[in-house]
Structure formats: C-alpha cells, structure tokens
Amino acid sequence: MKKLTFFILVTLFFASKSFAVSEWDVTEIAGSRNASDIDAYSIVNAQAQDRLLIGYRRGMGVNYSSASALSVLTGEIAIPNAAGTVTRYRRLTTTNAPGWAQIDTGAEANSTTYYLYAVGDTDSTEPTFSISASSSAPSGKTYYVKIAQFYNDASGNITNVISYRPDYGADYPDVVKGWVNFTGTGTVTINDQHNVSSITDNGTGDYTINWSTAFSSAYYAISGNAAIGNFVNISSITSSSSRILVYDYNGLQVDSATITLIATGDRI
Amino acid sequence: MKRYLFLFFILICSTAYAEKVRVFTDYKPVRILRLVDKGADFETEAAKADLKGNFKDIDDSAIPTDKADRDFWKFEKGEVTANKASKKEREDLKTKKKADKQSAIQKLKAMGLTDEELATLKIGG
Numbered sequence: 001m002k003k004l005t006f007f008i009l010v011t012l013f014f015a016s017k018s019f020a021v022s023e024w025d026v027t028e029i030a031g032s033r034n035a036s037d038i039d040a041y042s043i044v045n046a047q048a049q050d051r052l053l054i055g056y057r058r059g060m061g062v063n064y065s066s067a068s069a070l071s072v073l074t075g076e077i078a079i080p081n082a083a084g085t086v087t088r089y090r091r092l093t094t095t096n097a098p099g100w101a102q103i104d105t106g107a108e109a110n111s112t113t114y115y116l117y118a119v120g121d122t123d124s125t126e127p128t129f130s131i132s133a134s135s136s137a138p139s140g141k142t143y144y145v146k147i148a149q150f151y152n153d154a155s156g157n158i159t160n161v162i163s164y165r166p167d168y169g170a171d172y173p174d175v176v177k178g179w180v181n182f183t184g185t186g187t188v189t190i191n192d193q194h195n196v197s198s199i200t201d202n203g204t205g206d207y208t209i210n211w212s213t214a215f216s217s218a219y220y221a222i223s224g225n226a227a228i229g230n231f232v233n234i235s236s237i238t239s240s241s242s243r244i245l246v247y248d249y250n251g252l253q254v255d256s257a258t259i260t261l262i263a264t265g266d267r268i
Numbered sequence: 269m270k271r272y273l274f275l276f277f278i279l280i281c282s283t284a285y286a287e288k289v290r291v292f293t294d295y296k297p298v299r300i301l302r303l304v305d306k307g308a309d310f311e312t313e314a315a316k317a318d319l320k321g322n323f324k325d326i327d328d329s330a331i332p333t334d335k336a337d338r339d340f341w342k343f344e345k346g347e348v349t350a351n352k353a354s355k356k357e358r359e360d361l362k363t364k365k366k367a368d369k370q371s372a373i374q375k376l377k378a379m380g381l382t383d384e385e386l387a388t389l390k391i392g393g
Contacts, residue, residue: 186334187331187333193304197313198303200301201299201300203299204338204339
C-alpha cells in the first residue's frame with residue numbers, strides 16, 4: 001500500500017504542468033488549477049506579455065513646432081522603470097507641445113543637444129514629458145522612455161529634431177541615408193542637410209558632396225535636382241562622396257541657385 | 269586708449285569666428301573645400317573627395333562671391349583671383365571656333381549645300 005501511494009504521488013508530481021517562463025498560454029489559468037498555482041500561472045503569462053510590450057510605442061512621433069517647443073503626436077507607449085520590473089502604459093489622445101517648462105533641471109542652455117522623454121510617473125492615462133540634457137535618464141524621474149532629440153542652437157532655437165522610431169535601424173536599405181539642399185551661386189552655402197560632412201566647389205556647376213557616414217560601396221543611388229532649366233548629372237561616385245555636374249539646356253555647366261541631392265543605398 | 273582697446277578686441281573677435289575653407293591650389297581652377305559637419309576635419313574630407321596637392325586654409329570671406337570667372341580662379345599672393353590670361357585665352361578660343369564654324373558653313377554653301385541640307389547635318393546658325 002505504501003508503495004502504491006508513493007507511486008501515485010510520484011506520477012502526479014511529474015504529470016503536473018511545470019511553470020514555463022517562455023510562453024503565453026491561452027488555456028491558462030484553467031478552471032481546474034489549484035488555488036495555490038494561480039499566482040504562478042498569472043506571473044508566467046504576465047511576463048510573456050511584458051516581454052512583448054515593454055518597448056511598445058505606436059505613433060507619438062515628435063516634430064518641430066516652434067523655436068521653443070516640440071509637437072508630440074497622438075499614440076500609445078509603454079514606459080517601464082529602469083529595472084524593467086514595472087511598466088506603465090500611457091495613451092496620448094491629443095497632440096502635446098512640450099517646451100522649456102518641461103526641462104528636468106537647470107536652465108535652457110544654448111548650443112546643446114537635448115533629449116525628450118515620455119514620462120509615466122504621474123498617475124494618469126496620459127504621459128507627461130521631460131526635456132533633459134542627459135542622453136540616459138531625465139533627472140528625478142522613475143518611469144521614462146527617450147523618444148526624440150533636438151539641438152538648441154547658439155541662438156536658443158530648437159533645430160534638428162529627430163524623432164526616434166521603432167525601426168529596422170538606420171541602415172535599412174529603403175531609408176534615405178543622406179540629403180542636401182545647397183546654393184551653388186555666389187558663396188556655396190549649405191541650406192540644410194543630413195549626413196553631409198563637407199562640400200567641395202570644383203568649378204562652375206561642379207560640386208562634390210562628402211557623406212559623414214559612408215556607404216558600403218559605390219553602388220548606391222543618388223538623385224538630384226536644380227533650378228528650372230538646369231539638370232544634375234553624376235560625375236563620379238565613391239562610397240564616401242558623390243560628385244555632380246549641373247548643366248543648363250544648352251549643355252553648358254552652370255552654377256544653380258538651388259541644388260538638391262538625395263542618396264540611398266546600403267551601409268552594411 | 270579705451271577706444272583703441274575696444275577696436276582691438278572687435279578686430280580679434282571678428283577674425284576669431286571667421287569660417288575657414290581649404291583651397292587646393294594645384295587644380296585649374298582651384299578647388300574649395302568647405303566643412304559642414306562640426307566634427308569634420310579637412311584632411312579626412314579631402315581624402316573623401318580625392319583632393320590632392322598643395323593647399324591653403326583661408327577665411328571664407330576671402331573667396332569671391334561673384335562666380336562669373338569661376339573657371340579661371342587661381343590662388344596667388346594669398347588670395348583667390350581670376351586668371352585673366354587664361355580667361356582671355358578661353359575667350360579667344362571661343363571666338364576663333366565661332367569664326368571657323370562660319371567659315372566652314374560658307375565653304376559648304378559655296379559647294380552648293382542649301383540651308384535645309386546644312387540643318388540636317390545639324391550645322392548652321
């Protein structure tokens with residue numbers, strides 16, 4: 001009898017479900033479970049869900065609004081604490097305009113890169129926001145996610161707003177890797193750019209654009225435009241630079257008031 | 269004395285913040301490299317653009333803003349100027365080419381070609 005009892009107990013032990021930590025089980029918590037197992041099954045399923053959603057962000061793109069404010073679009077976001085043990089979910093239902101009133105500590109500094117964080121410290125359905133010079137954490141906050149950065153220029157104006165996105169990475173093939181808008185007449189002047197480290201004026205209608213981060217080879221694509229009646233042609237391409245020539249409709253090289261160039265291709 | 273000190277500081281400050289460009293002087297016309305990225309340096313950027321040879325770093329303000337003679341720019345005596353001799357040589361060549369073209373057209377017409385026939389050869393004007 002003792003042997004039978006022992007055998008039954010051992011069978012039950014190995015027949016009972018182990019509490020796996022790597023899955024969400026839609027059949028649990030089954031009504032047949034013992035009360036003592038409820039906590040374990042709840043935790044396993046919650047952990048699986050948390051693993052999926054801890055970095056969630058939909059929408060909440062950040063744009064430039066004014067020289068002293070940003071614009072955060074609607075969306076949802078998961079905001080964990082630093083240890084990742086607790087995650088707060090927040091939903092932004094109307095566009096928000098964080099500004100310098102949301103700076104975490106100290107005063108606004110010129111010629112400084114700042115970071116925008118979505119914050120979940122306040123017990124509400126919507127996130128608040130914090131601007132910090134720290135790229136790792138805003139001062140005094142527990143629940144935060146960095147969602148954008150910008151540059152406060154020498155005049156105290158917000159510029160170069162970059163909204164972080166859950167993406168394939170900056171090296172994904174269909175992402176534009178570089179662009180430039182410059183003036184070719186008079187003093188060659190860059191009006192705006194991304195990933196351009198320098199420009200060379202080689203002569204009339206002859207320019208070389210150097211990329212800050214090079215492509216993996218010379219086999220990337222560029223497309224250019226110039227002012228009415230002018231055409232951009234490729235002179236030569238290397239992994240780190242693109243040389244273009246600008247012609248008019250008579251086939252003569254000319255300096256154009258506005259020249260734009262876009263480049264996309266592989267960087268890895 | 270205070271006035272002279274003030275003017276001195278103004279002079280120093282104005283030159284301190286002038287943007288520098290690198291002029292590669294061996295090319296005809298000279299090539300001018302301008303940095304865009306704050307972290308960029310002339311040596312690295314020159315290598316990217318395959319710029320070689322002698323160079324001078326000068327203030328951007330010393331580069332002419334009128335680019336009418338851009339194809340004749342040279343670096344001489346510390347500044348970028350137009351090479352007038354090269355410009356005249358190019359203009360003389362253009363004038364000669366134009367005259368040669370007209371001469372050839374006249375000779376072809378003398379051989380009996382009509383204006384329409386010359387047009388089919390994309391000759392004329």
